[in-house]
Amino acid sequence: MLATAVILFREVLEAALIVAIVLGATRGVANRGRWVLAGIGAGLGGAAIVAGLASTAAALLTGEGQALLNAAILLTAVCMLTWHNVWMSSHARELKAELSAVGADVQSGSKPLTALAVITAMAVMREGSEAVLFLWAIAAGGEGRGSMGVGAMLGVGAGVLAGSLLYRGLLRIPVRHFFTVTSWLILFLAAGLSAQAAGFLNQAGLLPALGQGLWNTSEWLDQNSLTGQLLHILVGYVASPSGIQILFYLATLGVILLLMYRPRWRSL
Amino acid sequence: MNRYRWLPAVMLAFSGLVSGLAQGADSTAVITIHNGKFEPSELHLPADVRSRITVRNQDAFPAEFESVPLSREVVVPPRGEVSFFVGPAAAGRYGYFNDFNHDMKGTVVLEAAGGH
Numbered sequence: 294m295l296a297t298a299v300i301l302f303r304e305v306l307e308a309a310l311i312v313a314i315v316l317g318a319t320r321g322v323a324n325r326g327r328w329v330l331a332g333i334g335a336g337l338g339g340a341a342i343v344a345g346l347a348s349t350a351a352a353l354l355t356g357e358g359q360a361l362l363n364a365a366i367l368l369t370a371v372c373m374l375t376w377h378n379v380w381m382s383s384h385a386r387e388l389k390a391e392l393s394a395v396g397a398d399v400q401s402g403s404k405p406l407t408a409l410a411v412i413t414a415m416a417v418m419r420e421g422s423e424a425v426l427f428l429w430a431i432a433a434g435g436e437g438r439g440s441m442g443v444g445a446m447l448g449v450g451a452g453v454l455a456g457s458l459l460y461r462g463l464l465r466i467p468v469r470h471f472f473t474v475t476s477w478l479i480l481f482l483a484a485g486l487s488a489q490a491a492g493f494l495n496q497a498g499l500l501p502a503l504g505q506g507l508w509n510t511s512e513w514l515d516q517n518s519l520t521g522q523l524l525h526i527l528v529g530y531v532a533s534p535s536g537i538q539i540l541f542y543l544a545t546l547g548v549i550l551l552l553m554y555r556p557r558w559r560s561l
Numbered sequence: 562m563n564r565y566r567w568l569p570a571v572m573l574a575f576s577g578l579v580s581g582l583a584q585g586a587d588s589t590a591v592i593t594i595h596n597g598k599f600e601p602s603e604l605h606l607p608a609d610v611r612s613r614i615t616v617r618n619q620d621a622f623p624a625e626f627e628s629v630p631l632s633r634e635v636v637v638p639p640r641g642e643v644s645f646f647v648g649p650a651a652a653g654r655y656g657y658f659n660d661f662n663h664d665m666k667g668t669v670v671l672e673a674a675g676g677h
Contacts (some may be wrong), residue, residue, distance in 0.1 A: 296663070300660070300661070302618055303604060345640075346611075347638040347639075348638070348639065349638075351638075354636065354641070354643070355638060355641045355642055355643055355671055356642075356644050357643075357644055357645065358642065359635060359636060359643055360635065360645060364644060387666075423625070423636065426623040426625070426661070427623075427625070427660075427661045429622055430622045430623050430624065430661040430662065431622060431661070431662075432622075433621060433622030472634055472650055476563040492633075492634075495646070495656075496633055496645040496646060497644075497645065497646070498613070498633065498646040502611075502648070502649065502650075505631070505647070505648055505649060506630060506631070506632070506651075508651055509630060511629060511630070515629075517629065517631050522610055531630060532629055532630075533630050533631075534632065535632060538632070
């Protein structure tokens with residue numbers, strides 16, 4: 294039961310933290326709740342399809358197909374996060390102004406809502422399909438259904454709780470710093486996901502490693518420990534990264550920063 | 562003229578990428594999941610070259626092959642198989658486990674050529 298809870302917690306945590314960050318980052322944008330729900334729904338549907346495909350050992354998930362699918366999902370999320378941050382860099386001021394006005398419901402634009410839904414769907418789909426497969430493996434491994442069910446609920450509950458704590462924590466940030474903080478969170482989130490995608494493309498043999506395991510900080514901070522995993526999700530911590538992952542990480546940071554600050558250069 | 566200054570750099574990067582791809586797999590190995598165990602539990606491969614590993618699942622339930630030092634993570638469908646590349650990496654012992662069942666563990670041992 295405890296093993297089930299711990300592993301499900303770890304699967305749910307990643308999706309929950311990503312959703313919490315993008316929810317925070319779109320604070321004040323009208324109708325975002327509906328879009329997040331749509332994203333969660335689509336993600337659960339996608340997770341069910343992936344889990345179903347895995348049961349038939351479909352070509353999509355065997356051979357090198359799975360790594361390509363993961364890379365495609367991650368890179369889509371990176372593009373959406375980039376779009377979101379670029380949009381925010383030119384709209385944060387109005388959102389901030391309207392948030393400060395008492396009881397104002399912000400109506401400025403609906404642009405990042407598609408991005409919000411897609412990011413949510415991608416995160417839920419990736420982690421959801423793994424959670425389903427894991428539960429299946431546990432069930433087949435002989436753990437009783439009751440104890441598995443309790444463990445699963447504890448794990449999912451704790452993951453969602455962690456997500457909502459992060460969201461509440463974000464909301465405590467004063468409005469004048471709020472969008473700066475969420476933009477930086479999304480920047481590092483995107484860079485970390487991009488490095489993960491590079492790892493999958495290298496795993497499929499499509500990109501050179503450019504040095505596998507350039508360093509290893511496992512002894513200092515185990516990637517599978519709670520702190521290690523939190524940092525892995527939030528800023529892309531990898532205990533033993535390859536050169537191509539570092540390259541993707543830095544390139545993503547650079548490109549997003551460039552796009553975020555471009556309008557300001559123009560106005561100079 | 563000047564506007565194509567970046568061309569040599571792009572071509573160099575591209576040729577580097579292609580040679581990385583063309584380098585090919587120098588060895589292939591199979592790890593089998595059978596009765597809740599990885600076989601062989603210790604897989605020996607040459608160090609400093611890229612190798613292709615196929616994980617074949619003969620059991621009726623899914624597994625997730627995960628190695629932190631090799632930074633590989635892949636779900637192995639029941640009665641299915643997945644393939645992926647590792648390395649080139651330095652000689653040494655690289656542990657892995659089944660993320661769906663942490664009691665299932667194994668090691669990939671990369672050995673320097675010539676055995677010096």
